[in-house]
Amino acid sequence: MVSLRIPPSAAGRARNLLRTVQYTHPPSCPCHANPNHHHHHRSPTLADHVRRHMGAPDPSRQKEYAFEMAASSIRFGPGATKEVGMDFANMKAKRVCIVTDQNVSKLDAMKQAVEGLTREGIEFTVFDKVRVEPKDSSVKEAIAFAKPYNPDAFLAVGGGSVIDTAKLMNLYTVYPDADFLDFVNAPLGKGLPVDRALKPLVAVPTTAGTGSETTGTAIFDLVSKKAKTGIAHRNLKPTLGICDPINTRTMPSAVHAASGLDVLCHSLESWTAIPYNERTPRPTNPINRPAYQGANPISDIFSLQALRSTVKYLPRAVRDPDDFEAQSQMLLAATLAGVGFGNAGVHLCHGMSYPISSQNPGYQHAGYEVDYPIIPHGVSVAVTAPAVFRFTAASNPDRHLAAAEAFGVDISTVKRESAGEVLGEALANFLMELGGQPRGLKDLGFQAGDIESLVEGTIPQKRVLALAPTLSDELEAERAELRGLLEQSLEY
Amino acid sequence: MVSLRIPPSAAGRARNLLRTVQYTHPPSCPCHANPNHHHHHRSPTLADHVRRHMGAPDPSRQKEYAFEMAASSIRFGPGATKEVGMDFANMKAKRVCIVTDQNVSKLDAMKQAVEGLTREGIEFTVFDKVRVEPKDSSVKEAIAFAKPYNPDAFLAVGGGSVIDTAKLMNLYTVYPDADFLDFVNAPLGKGLPVDRALKPLVAVPTTAGTGSETTGTAIFDLVSKKAKTGIAHRNLKPTLGICDPINTRTMPSAVHAASGLDVLCHSLESWTAIPYNERTPRPTNPINRPAYQGANPISDIFSLQALRSTVKYLPRAVRDPDDFEAQSQMLLAATLAGVGFGNAGVHLCHGMSYPISSQNPGYQHAGYEVDYPIIPHGVSVAVTAPAVFRFTAASNPDRHLAAAEAFGVDISTVKRESAGEVLGEALANFLMELGGQPRGLKDLGFQAGDIESLVEGTIPQKRVLALAPTLSDELEAERAELRGLLEQSLEY
Numbered sequence: 001m002v003s004l005r006i007p008p009s010a011a012g013r014a015r016n017l018l019r020t021v022q023y024t025h026p027p028s029c030p031c032h033a034n035p036n037h038h039h040h041h042r043s044p045t046l047a048d049h050v051r052r053h054m055g056a057p058d059p060s061r062q063k064e065y066a067f068e069m070a071a072s073s074i075r076f077g078p079g080a081t082k083e084v085g086m087d088f089a090n091m092k093a094k095r096v097c098i099v100t101d102q103n104v105s106k107l108d109a110m111k112q113a114v115e116g117l118t119r120e121g122i123e124f125t126v127f128d129k130v131r132v133e134p135k136d137s138s139v140k141e142a143i144a145f146a147k148p149y150n151p152d153a154f155l156a157v158g159g160g161s162v163i164d165t166a167k168l169m170n171l172y173t174v175y176p177d178a179d180f181l182d183f184v185n186a187p188l189g190k191g192l193p194v195d196r197a198l199k200p201l202v203a204v205p206t207t208a209g210t211g212s213e214t215t216g217t218a219i220f221d222l223v224s225k226k227a228k229t230g231i232a233h234r235n236l237k238p239t240l241g242i243c244d245p246i247n248t249r250t251m252p253s254a255v256h257a258a259s260g261l262d263v264l265c266h267s268l269e270s271w272t273a274i275p276y277n278e279r280t281p282r283p284t285n286p287i288n289r290p291a292y293q294g295a296n297p298i299s300d301i302f303s304l305q306a307l308r309s310t311v312k313y314l315p316r317a318v319r320d321p322d323d324f325e326a327q328s329q330m331l332l333a334a335t336l337a338g339v340g341f342g343n344a345g346v347h348l349c350h351g352m353s354y355p356i357s358s359q360n361p362g363y364q365h366a367g368y369e370v371d372y373p374i375i376p377h378g379v380s381v382a383v384t385a386p387a388v389f390r391f392t393a394a395s396n397p398d399r400h401l402a403a404a405e406a407f408g409v410d411i412s413t414v415k416r417e418s419a420g421e422v423l424g425e426a427l428a429n430f431l432m433e434l435g436g437q438p439r440g441l442k443d444l445g446f447q448a449g450d451i452e453s454l455v456e457g458t459i460p461q462k463r464v465l466a467l468a469p470t471l472s473d474e475l476e477a478e479r480a481e482l483r484g485l486l487e488q489s490l491e492y
Numbered sequence: 493m494v495s496l497r498i499p500p501s502a503a504g505r506a507r508n509l510l511r512t513v514q515y516t517h518p519p520s521c522p523c524h525a526n527p528n529h530h531h532h533h534r535s536p537t538l539a540d541h542v543r544r545h546m547g548a549p550d551p552s553r554q555k556e557y558a559f560e561m562a563a564s565s566i567r568f569g570p571g572a573t574k575e576v577g578m579d580f581a582n583m584k585a586k587r588v589c590i591v592t593d594q595n596v597s598k599l600d601a602m603k604q605a606v607e608g609l610t611r612e613g614i615e616f617t618v619f620d621k622v623r624v625e626p627k628d629s630s631v632k633e634a635i636a637f638a639k640p641y642n643p644d645a646f647l648a649v650g651g652g653s654v655i656d657t658a659k660l661m662n663l664y665t666v667y668p669d670a671d672f673l674d675f676v677n678a679p680l681g682k683g684l685p686v687d688r689a690l691k692p693l694v695a696v697p698t699t700a701g702t703g704s705e706t707t708g709t710a711i712f713d714l715v716s717k718k719a720k721t722g723i724a725h726r727n728l729k730p731t732l733g734i735c736d737p738i739n740t741r742t743m744p745s746a747v748h749a750a751s752g753l754d755v756l757c758h759s760l761e762s763w764t765a766i767p768y769n770e771r772t773p774r775p776t777n778p779i780n781r782p783a784y785q786g787a788n789p790i791s792d793i794f795s796l797q798a799l800r801s802t803v804k805y806l807p808r809a810v811r812d813p814d815d816f817e818a819q820s821q822m823l824l825a826a827t828l829a830g831v832g833f834g835n836a837g838v839h840l841c842h843g844m845s846y847p848i849s850s851q852n853p854g855y856q857h858a859g860y861e862v863d864y865p866i867i868p869h870g871v872s873v874a875v876t877a878p879a880v881f882r883f884t885a886a887s888n889p890d891r892h893l894a895a896a897e898a899f900g901v902d903i904s905t906v907k908r909e910s911a912g913e914v915l916g917e918a919l920a921n922f923l924m925e926l927g928g929q930p931r932g933l934k935d936l937g938f939q940a941g942d943i944e945s946l947v948e949g950t951i952p953q954k955r956v957l958a959l960a961p962t963l964s965d966e967l968e969a970e971r972a973e974l975r976g977l978l979e980q981s982l983e984y
Binding site: 065066067068069070071073074075076077078079080083086087090091195197234285286287296297298301302305332336 | 557558559560561562563565566567568569570571572575578579582583687689726777778779788789790793794797824828
């Protein structure tokens with residue numbers, strides 16, 4: 001169990017108690033669900049366990065009983081990018097496909113990567129046409145580039161869009177005959193598991209936000225279905241993430257802020273996602289256990305640590321472009337949050353962010369130097385956060401209080417019923433003090449009349465909505481709840 | 493930075509401050525070592541960084557600047573063992589070598605493994621002759637078994653000895669022509685890096701102690717050199733650890749206790765090891781970055797969490813064979829500690845434990861059903877712990893105070909100078925209350941006259957001694973310090 005340092009207040013004691021019981025089902029054996037089991041005359045035998053665990057009738061109706069943690073290896077250090085050529089030499093790579101975008105291709109990180117491979121005499125090619133916020137068409141173009149080159153390893157240098165695109169180039173190079181929709185998350189695609197070993201992929205993030213260097217998730221716009229979706233399987237994860245804080249120094253302040261808000265929501269959503277042992281169905285084969293499996297005792301450690309770091313360092317990183325310590329800590333927090341949500345999942349903020357970004361009425365976020373309207377991913381995620389965590393608090397008030405405490409709230413006298421209110425307010429204040437953020441959907445140009453369309457754009461995000469605590473199972477009730485959350489997010 | 497929940501006391505504030513500066517060198521950029529850098533008229537440019545980081549003259553005299561975290565995937569859940577056949581089918585394995593020992597081969601974990609592979613129609617063979625506390629001769633025998641079978645995957649079912657032996661069978665099957673000493677830790681062996689990808693290895697631990705299911709370390713007795721040593725490289729780590737708490741129910745109470753003390757010391761030693769950025773030399777190739785690299789911000793999270801869980805759950809697991817929750821939590825703690833020390837290292841308790849176990853004057857630990865004298869590994873590790881942490885506290889009083897706090901000590905009024913005394917006493921009390929533990933080396937049969945021989949047996953443990961804080965670099969001073977620690981460990 002994640003036993004946190006809690007001050008010995010009444011709230012703290014209550015919270016500790018709750019943490020102890022949150023995962024009671026699996027870490028405690030289900031055979032012992034009776035709290036009086038110590039008084040049994042006969043202890044459950046191994047045969048009882050086996051009967052209970054193996055003889056179960058219909059796994060699709062059973063809850064999950066196990067969790068699986070997988071993460072890329074992570075190398076962290078200023079200057080570590082220069083080691084990447086040696087990494088490919090060590091893995092005996094002979095043809096490397098470097099993946100980047102037009103902006104990053106001009107940055108020092110890319111120069112280091114190219115020099116590293118050149119120094120080791122390793123042949124490589126560069127695909128520098130990754131689209132920021134990839135679409136299926138841009139992903140297919142990238143795959144079409146990779147297939148004939150047939151690399152034996154990939155190197156992604158860039159933000160989440162670059163790393164995600166590289167994962168998909170790797171996947172479809174290893175499955176050259178697969179249909180594009182085969183692996184896309186159900187229900188939009190077939191959601192097939194990735195059952196082949198992919199080629200080595202080294203990811204060098206140049207933003208501190210996505211955490212994609214540690215996860216098995218790749219997100220893109222499936223234009224034909226008008227939905228943002230993706231492919232998620234732990235076999236998609238990079239071999240190694242090289243987190244070099246020198247590479248994030250080039251981010252403008254507005255990008256620091258937006259990427260950092262993504263980290264904030266990764267950590268808060270994974271920390272508050274339903275527990276893994278409440279997820280159904282129980283997979284009949286471990287390869288079908290989703291990476292987004294719900295909160296578990298290991299993801300919790302990462303998520304809460306990332307939340308605390310983000311609250312502490314993001315305002316500094318945004319305010320002062322020379323605060324290298326804060327920037328380094330945010331890169332580390334992004335990676336920790338990546339391990340957390342990469343193994344637990346995200347829920348409502350991310351679910352609603354996809355239609356918010358794609359139905360943008362024309363908002364152009366200040367500080368983003370692009371010539372088209374853009375609601376950066378982190379901004380679209382954070383804008384609903386105050387409403388979301390007010391809503392989800394009832395599912396687990398103590399976790400929401402612990403999150404409020406991470407924002408510096410003195411929770412010693414806060415009642416559990418007020419957990420959502422207190423966390424929502426802490427979040428709204430944090431966003432306001434960070435600066436440059438919309439104070440609700442209206443600031444992004446949305447009106448009350450846009451809500452229905454945003455609701456309909458959220459409904460297909462089954463994979464993340466399934467992890468939302470307190471959200472209704474019934475479609476009309478779910479619609480009403482999403483409508484409520486979006487209405488409350490109009491302005492604050 | 494690992495920012496812990498600290499009560500707002502003076503000690504707490506001091507500790508937070510220290511945590512913030514502990515890793516200042518790399519997470520803060522070295523270019524900014526001048527604390528007044530914000531007042532510089534010119535911020536350091538990227539060129540300054542590159543010069544500083546790339547133009548360095550002699551890496552062997554430079555301190556480390558990066559850390560690398562690698563861990564096996566971990567699946568945790570009661571009953572998860574039954575999934576293992578599907579895992580091998582999913583990885584398309586056709587010939588599996590199962591590795592176990594004579595005791596475990598009769599247990600249910602092994603039955604599940606065999607049934608799982610049989611159900612999937614996967615060919616396998618069983619090597620059940622692993623020696624508990626392996627010697628080079630027993631390891632070579634295991635390798636000789638594996639080579640002609642030429643498996644395409646390995647499955648280890650057992651404790652640390654089994655999992656370690658399976659790692660070595662895997663290594664030398666992939667390097668069939670290597671000399672046994674090629675990969676053994678220097679200075680006893682050549683310490684060559686593992687530069688080939690090994691075959692998949694799934695580890696199913698049946699004890700809650702070693703953490704070997706997550707690490708790249710394998711320990712054995714090198715009889716010809718009269719030393720306990722091993723092979724350590726992150727490429728040696730299992731592909732997947734299946735942590736099924738049903739499998740540790742079979743441990744006798746004494747084994748719970750001894751294995752749990754190993755977890756306790758893994759977490760305490762890795763938490764207090766020198767910071768990674770104080771380690772020399774800086775590797776010139778990332779493949780030479782040791783797995784035992786010193787404390788770092790990610791290993792810290794695991795080590796401290798494992799310490800807290802062990803303090804909470806080990807006494808319960810030892811006391812009550814039906815306390816399945818405590819047993820489950822100890823298995824999780826063992827794995828978390830494995831990730832922590834597997835990426836940070838251990839130091840003095842482990843360094844001295846090897847001669848303590850191998851120079852056993854004839855002690856037979858109660859509850860171990862073997863017909864020869866035995867000081868279980870966990871017992872030999874913990875016996876020096878009170879003296880060790882009294883000694884190391886000066887290197888980082890705040891970390892030692894945080895450890896004392898994990899034992900339930902109210903540290904709000906403790907002076908930093910007393911950190912070692914307070915932690916040493918907390919440890920001694922914990923060991924006494926756990927029961928069945930020696931109250932010093934004399935209880936194991938050692939006398940003052942044995943100390944010199946124990947000192948000489950510890951000196952070759954360079955790999956772990958290099959991570960010991962406050963230990964002298966100079967050989968005679970180091971001998972005197974080890975002598976002092978062993979003398980203080982004679983009785984308490």
